[in-house]
Amino acid sequence: MAYGNGIAALGDPTRRTIFELLGVGPRSVGDLAGELPVSRPAVSQHLRVLKDAGLVSESRVGTRRVYRVEPEAVAELRTYFDEFWTQALAAFKTAAESELEGEQHGSN
Amino acid sequence: MAYGNGIAALGDPTRRTIFELLGVGPRSVGDLAGELPVSRPAVSQHLRVLKDAGLVSESRVGTRRVYRVEPEAVAELRTYFDEFWTQALAAFKTAAESELEGEQHGSN
């Protein structure tokens, strides 16, 4: 049940942008900061949150740190909304049917 | 591009719980509040956020208001993570391959 942290982590717009940038391919911190309207430390802090949520992982290359998306975490979120959608749709149908029960063959 | 609001709205744990309760079936405000550790007004406020995000809709039945999940909104989120996952997986593969280029057939 780590998806909760994931959704919360992606709640922030800046963090979601970072995540989407990493979705294209791995990147360094300064590189990311270069494309964002916030300071580099801010990006570092966002990356920490994403990392704690298991959405991204870090690897050191020389003096810089490269972050990349963790596909498994995304898969979890995907599954969550997938199942939720199925369930919501079923509930939607059920609700529509029980509405009809009250008016039997009412045309409207 | 309304998924952004949706994700942000679901960032809050209480709101996510409300959303999941509504996923099972439509419910009234007081009914929801009865299963949550927060006051009824708090639930009202959360429902407003969910409604503004397009995740739920409202309908009045007598003196009470019934809220239900909006399947289309869930579908949007589903699609978002679905596409993101596909993209992230592709990026993951690409990254793995370009790592091999550097060491060609290096056993270590």
Next chain:
DNA sequence: CGCTTGCGTAAGTGTATGCTTACCGTAAGT
């Protein structure tokens, strides 16, 4: 060795936000 590059961390600040209590409007029951 200094010096530079690249980042994480600490400390501080302003604003957003989730919660509560109090209040008000609307719909149904008697």
Next chain:
DNA sequence: ACTTACGGTAAGCATACACTTACGCAAGCG
């Protein structure tokens, strides 16, 4: 009409949180 049920809204508060600047630390380079 009076009363009760139901729920949205206002006001206030306490905490969370996103951001900044300042600093420290490790890895390459001259």
